[in-house]
Amino acid sequence: MSTEPAFPSHSDFIREIVAADRAAGKHAGRVVTRFPPEPNGYLHIGHAKSICLNFGIANEQPGGICHLRMDDTNPTTEDPEYVEAIQDDVRWLGFEWHDKIFFASDYFERLYEYAVTLIRKGLAYVDSLSADEMRRYRGTLTEPGQASPSRARSVEENLDLFRRMRACEFPDGTHVLRAKIDMASPNINLRDPVLYRIRHVAHYRTGTTWCIYPAYDFAHPLSDAMEGITHSICTLEFEDHRPLYDWVVEKCETPQRPQQIEFARLNISFTVMSKRKLLDLVERKQVDGWDDPRLPTLKGLRRRGFTSEALRAFCDAIGVAKREAVVEMQLLEHFVREDLNKRASRVMAVLRPLRLVIENYPEDEVEQLDAVNNPEDPSAGTRQVPFSRTIYIEQDDFKEDPPKQFFRLAMGREVRLRYAYIIKCVGLEKDPITGQVTELRCTYDPETKSGGPQAQRKVKATIHWVSAAHAVDAEIRLYESLLLTDPGKIPPDQDWIEHLNPHSLERLSACKVEPSLVSVSPGTRLQFERVGYFCADPDSSPGRLVFNRTVTLKDAWAKIEKAQVPR
């Protein structure tokens, strides 16, 4: 599906800069952006914001293009598994990089040459301080740093040492290449930042060709420049690095000078977005893997049933600015509901079944009733749903002692069975030990059949149901927020894992769904009427259906009920 993403509904400060640059003829009027993930983890919804921004801007500009670049300069954490997953996710989101996929690791040779150039100009030197010593020499936020003894090395010596670093003559940590800028700079990033470090580790793409690897601050601006990136968009924490970014491209005299622009990263309430924390969850087995539907990873959201359209609409709605923000999860949920309301077929499913026998309905009769697939989309057609004497309804739809404003079934009360008849509750059976209601006895009014003479009779509620004899068993997984606390409010001295929501996953294994779902394929998104939106999970097999709840429907009764029982 190649849905070309729609233009954003609003502009933002970055788009204004881009438009102004274009109008001024800067960069020869070209617009080239890039999305530069490091393949050391899976993409999450925070990345989606960046993807929508970078690809979005490129798509809006005539001739604009957005590169996909793997920022793979650190062999210790990167893996081709992630490269694959990243490409898959960007495509799924609906964006196309055409042939513009790049790898920072492809630039290693050229980056090395740039480093040599810097050394020749006396702007970089090999330092032999240990990491520990280097930290001490760096000074603090309020005190200037001190020059390393290596800072005085001659160009020739630096050239020789750097060549030997490349030749793998030295063990890890013995030398680094540093930019020679200003050890007294109030901006710590300018106190002779490390450009290259020694790592005797095989890189997933370059193998053992290299034992020295360029640092982000060196590789990134040059990669941008070499690719002809015009606008290098990144998050706020790199603001301090901008002078260094500019220094690198200036001193390396690249033919093209990209402009770095920073924006605030996305945060969402009650979930985590940092790679470290996501990895933590996966490794500590708090979740089922990177595609656990509780995770805000693109893989997780997809498995949960989110559509890429909903995600894009969300990214458009949250805007782009420089102020730190935490977006409420409800906004995300709003956009999935909005999208799924239009496209998801309605079906009936009972999550917590309660047996109901219609006493005056013939024992062996089965009727096929017409049901609308999607009231929002007439072209979705209708289907038939079997009805019989014994059905299951939702436990929540009956109350022995109905509170005020409870419109559903109770002793002596009537409700409509969706697409079927109006029934009246005339009796019930209980478990003698627990006192739990185990079965409802009802009567039905044959005149009230959907489309029948008394079909228009008003009752206070319509409930969903599934014929007991025809129902298909299913497991349904309900999800709630991953965290009980907003991540920003967790005291740093506490293990944030302690704040995980113990009810983030609830598995219901005795669910009953209508027979039309018997061979539903994984990934199918449905609305279970009156309950929520669900997505068939890949764990489903012909004999065992599994559904994930994407999001609940808005539930007016739940709100009333909550207000009635103030705790």
Added chain:
RNA sequence: UGGGGGAUCGUCUAGCGGUAGGACGCCGGCCUUUGGAGCCGGCUACCUAGGUUCGAUUCCUAGUCCCCCAGCCA
């Protein structure tokens, strides 16, 4: 206490000297064979104090608060 950023409804976000708009949320109502969807109405905001100006959320000054930076991570 160095440097870099940021402060507008509960939450995001617009506003670019002319008197605060949108979305989510929330609260009412209508409608409804999903207490869904839809429709209608309402709610709440310019960090503070001075100044400039006929007029300041926008400009100036002084504060306050929040975030980021002392990886050979990105």
